[in-house]
Amino acid sequence: MMRWRRTREHDPERFSAEYVSGEMAGGLRRWFERHLLDCDDCWREVLLGRFGRRIAEDAREPVPVGLRDRVRAAVALSSGGGLPPPA
Numbered sequence: 001m002m003r004w005r006r007t008r009e010h011d012p013e014r015f016s017a018e019y020v021s022g023e024m025a026g027g028l029r030r031w032f033e034r035h036l037l038d039c040d041d042c043w044r045e046v047l048l049g050r051f052g053r054r055i056a057e058d059a060r061e062p063v064p065v066g067l068r069d070r071v072r073a074a075v076a077l078s079s080g081g082g083l084p085p086p087a
């Protein structure tokens with residue numbers, strides 16, 4: 001069944017990383033794209049993944065330590081502050 005939604009155990013960091021990198025394929029990708037509409041955690045991770053990936057590609061070097069947290073904070077601020085702070 002494909003009724004994962006929020007009830008299915010999801011892994012925002014792993015799923016979003018695979019989605020952004022293009023490794024996610026087929027049914028899982030289609031499911032994830034629908035899931036993104038309902039899941040703030042996964043949506044935020046995808047935004048972070050795309051942002052971080054672009055920075056990394058621009059710099060042509062690994063994302064520096066600490067950048068992820070700063071990006072996370074920036075996304076939280078730009079989204080209106082409606083999201084809970086990172087754990």
Ligand SMILES: [Zn+2]
Binds near residue numbers: 035
């Ligand atoms: Zn999710």
